[in-house]
Amino acid sequence: MEDITVEELKERLDKKEEFAFVDVREEWEYEEDNLGALNIPLGQLANNLGEIDEFRNQEIVIHCRSGARSANAKKFLETKGYNKVRNVIGGIMAYRNLEEE
Template identity: 50%
Template sequence: MDIQIEELKDKLDANEEFVLIDVREDHERAEFNVGGTHIPLGSLPLNIEDLEEYKDQEIVVYCRSGNRSGQAKAYMEQLGFKNVRNLIGGMLEWNRRLG
């Protein structure tokens, strides 16, 4: 199940335990980010082994609009990750709602 902006903000504010991954490019992350590990979508296959230990944990992926993170979610699910959630609307929606 994907995740809405407000739910992610609440999880971050409460310091909940989950894995947060930003799949945008370097220049996008430099402009604005909400934290997490930076793994651009194109390099996800090269770095997937680093995430193996989190296969059964909640993972939230985000990008600019939700498209690339949706691709990352699908890729990770194909590899057996059990609880990957895409941030609906990405950073565009985050900035629009929470500025």
């Protein structure tokens, strides 16, 4: 599935659309700044698939700080049979830059 731009993500969040939303940053990063996503740090994702298993056949949007960790999370989830995973391009940094414009 194609990745998602920060513009599309912002539009969907503003409309309060329902979708699975996961933040794979570390807890301290999440506490400093979050968009309301479920926080499962990348290093803990493999052991916490039960938290997102109900979304296996639904769209899952994943983000991190810059898009690198979430890209790795997307690849990992795809190997586990999740086929509707989208990475937020540029991560929360790009999202915050968009809000400042």
